[in-house]
Amino acid sequence: MEETIYLSSLVTIMKATEQFKLHGENLLKKIKELIEEGNVRKITIHDKHGKELMSFPLTIGVVGTLFAPVLAAIGALAAIVGECSITVEREQ
Numbered sequence: 001m002e003e004t005i006y007l008s009s010l011v012t013i014m015k016a017t018e019q020f021k022l023h024g025e026n027l028l029k030k031i032k033e034l035i036e037e038g039n040v041r042k043i044t045i046h047d048k049h050g051k052e053l054m055s056f057p058l059t060i061g062v063v064g065t066l067f068a069p070v071l072a073a074i075g076a077l078a079a080i081v082g083e084c085s086i087t088v089e090r091e092q
Contacts, residue, residue, distance in 0.1 A: 015041065015089055015090065015091065015092065016089075016090045016092050017087055017088065017089050017090070018087070018088045018090070019085055019086065019087050019088070020085060020086045020088070021083070021084075021085045022083075022084065022085070022086070023082065023083055023084075024077075024078040024079065024080070024081040024082055024083075024084060025078060027045070027074060027077065027078040027081070027084060027086070028071065028074050028075050028078050030086060031043060031071070031074055031086065032071070034086075034088055035058065035067070039090050039091050039092075040058050040088055040089070040090055041057065041058060041089045041090060041091055042055065042056070042057045042058065042088075042089040043055070043056055043058065043086060043087070043088055043089075044086070044087040044089075045074070045077065045084055045085075045086055046084060046085045046086075046087065047081060047083075047084055048082065048083040048084065048085075050085075053077060053081065053084070054073065054074070054077060056070055
């Protein structure tokens with residue numbers, strides 16, 4: 001008699017969020033720093049009134065040329081926005 005055992009595991013990913021307030025000229029620099037850290041899952045940019053301007057997920061390995069269009073859009077946004085905040089979702 002053959003017996004089959006199925007094992008199932010539940011993986012819980014702990015998430016932490018941080019918020020940074022900064023001026024537009026520092027926006028691109030800060031986002032590049034966050035990307036280099038590597039444990040960031042999602043970045044959301046809000047204007048000074050809390051309205052979401054841009055949100056993008058980050059996955060492992062999505063850097064360089066694949067991410068260049070997003071960085072270009074962030075650079076354009078930084079040129080027109082004054083005060084803003086970044087919400088960063090990280091894996092723990």
